[in-house]
Amino acid sequence: MEDLKYLKLAIKLSRKGLGFTEPNPMVGAVVVKNGKILSTGYHKKFGDIHAERMALDKIDETGTTLYISLEPCCHFGKTPPCTDIIIKKKVKKVVIASPDPNPIVEGKGIKILKANGIEVLYGQLDDLNRDYNSHYFTNIEKKRPYVCLRAGVSIDGKLTDKNRDSKWMTNKQLRDISNELRSEFSAIMTGSKTVIEDNPKLTIKNDKWKDKKLARIILDSKNSLKKETNLNIFNEQEQYPTYFFTSNLIPEVAPNDISSSNAKNSPYHFYVNNSSYGLNLNEILEVLYEKNISSILVEGGGKLINSFLQEKLFDEVILFTDKKIIGGKESVELFNYGTEISQPVNFSSTNIIEFDSGYIFRGKK
Ligand SMILES: NC(=O)c1ccc[n+]([C@@H]2O[C@H](COP(=O)([O-])OP(=O)(O)OC[C@H]3O[C@@H](n4cnc5c(N)ncnc54)[C@H](OP(=O)(O)O)[C@@H]3O)[C@@H](O)[C@H]2O)c1
Numbered sequence: 001m002e003d004l005k006y007l008k009l010a011i012k013l014s015r016k017g018l019g020f021t022e023p024n025p026m027v028g029a030v031v032v033k034n035g036k037i038l039s040t041g042y043h044k045k046f047g048d049i050h051a052e053r054m055a056l057d058k059i060d061e062t063g064t065t066l067y068i069s070l071e072p073c074c075h076f077g078k079t080p081p082c083t084d085i086i087i088k089k090k091v092k093k094v095v096i097a098s099p100d101p102n103p104i105v106e107g108k109g110i111k112i113l114k115a116n117g118i119e120v121l122y123g124q125l126d127d128l129n130r131d132y133n134s135h136y137f138t139n140i141e142k143k144r145p146y147v148c149l150r151a152g153v154s155i156d157g158k159l160t161d162k163n164r165d166s167k168w169m170t171n172k173q174l175r176d177i178s179n180e181l182r183s184e185f186s187a188i189m190t191g192s193k194t195v196i197e198d199n200p201k202l203t204i205k206n207d208k209w210k211d212k213k214l215a216r217i218i219l220d221s222k223n224s225l226k227k228e229t230n231l232n233i234f235n236e237q238e239q240y241p242t243y244f245f246t247s248n249l250i251p252e253v254a255p256n257d258i259s260s261s262n263a264k265n266s267p268y269h270f271y272v273n274n275s276s277y278g279l280n281l282n283e284i285l286e287v288l289y290e291k292n293i294s295s296i297l298v299e300g301g302g303k304l305i306n307s308f309l310q311e312k313l314f315d316e317v318i319l320f321t322d323k324k325i326i327g328g329k330e331s332v333e334l335f336n337y338g339t340e341i342s343q344p345v346n347f348s349s350t351n352i353i354e355f356d357s358g359y360i361f362r363g364k365k
Contacts, residue, residue, distance in 0.1 A: 002035070004125070006037070010051075014027050016044070023294040033063065039059050041057075050082050051068065056085050068094065073104075074108045086118065093121070097122070099123075138295075146296070150181065164331075166198065166301075167198070174320040181297065181318065185295045186292075189216075190216075191303055203239075213240075216243065221250070247274050302334055302335075302336060321360075
């Protein structure tokens with residue numbers, strides 16, 4: 001019971017790093033002796049000190065129990081191995097929620113601790129920790145970024161009205177929550193049509209996230225989004241670098257060719273193959289994974305969301321649904337390609353929150 005209580009606290013602490021640790025996981029740590037918490041720590045942001053080191057650095061006591069949400073690292077990366085400090089501080093027992101599947105750790109951290117006479121328990125609350133860190137576990141296990149499809153829709157599943165206006169599809173309360181959701185991800189992705197029709201900024205409004213770097217990814221097969229058009233996606237490059245993907249059937253523009261359109265404003269311009277739905281999404285995810293983009297929030301439009309659905313390349317769906325009906329054939333529909341009734345998209349976990357004016361549905365595959 002005691003172990004569960006402190007492990008839960010370690011997992012709760014890990015959430016303080018939400019939005020800042022990727023491509024690393026969120027990790028929390030608690031040091032306990034004789035039923036008293038001596039110190040705590042969490043991984044604040046990518047490159048910073050690890051949770052267990054942060055917690056152990058603050059104390060001199062030996063014979064403690066260390067609770068951590070993830071197996072400690074045992075290699076030199078941006079910081080020294082955490083197993084070293086655990087051994088140095090003569091920790092007696094280590095309780096871990098999840099073993100780390102990263103090939104550079106993968107049980108080696110646990111082995112080193114045991115070889116040094118430290119009692120190690122692991123596996124309790126593994127599901128909870130994996131759920132919170134689903135971006136990290138997907139990266140390691142599927143070798144691609146975590147993909148979440150997000151849309152603001154009417155109750156009849158429309159993304160826009162007949163004039164292709166989607167600005168007020170959902171009310172302000174849902175729009176604000178949806179904007180804040182971006183903070184949980186490494187990148188936002190959208191299709192060229194949405195960029196042309198809505199001229200979105202694809203940024204986070206709340207000042208609290210001013211130190212967070214968020215990439216913007218635009219699928220622009222024909223390399224048609226010109227800087228001269230004053231699109232918002234060309235602004236604020238420092239905090240929100242924009243990646244462009246273009247078909248490799250289009251003549252390539254040198255990345256430093258300042259006379260070209262996108263290239264001048266973004267050093268991140270990639271050329272990929274086409275597939276039946278547009279640019280090849282598998283290839284795009286491969287490039288982004290290589291660039292350490294751990295998670296992507298796909299913010300439509302309809303065509304792009306449908307491509308991910310058809311390619312079965314997503315891990316989560318989040319719908320912001322306003323209690324209104326739009327109707328009509330000309331309006332853009334979410335999921336208009338569909339699948340067969342015998343092969344529907346099923347979710348392993350779902351969560352629905354109701355507000356006065358709408359719902360938020362969150363379903364993980
Ligand atoms: N309510 C909401 O939450 C919401 C969110 C976003 C957008 N919207 C609305 O949706 C409308 C646009 O939706 P849309 O369906 O027409 O366009 P879209 O999905 O924004 O963009 C589609 C375009 O992206 C490019 N593309 C490249 N590779 C692709 C791939 N693999 N799959 C799909 N597209 C790919 C293609 O253009 P190229 O050939 O030029 O590359 C394609 O025509 C806008 O009116 C916008 O207001 C609503």
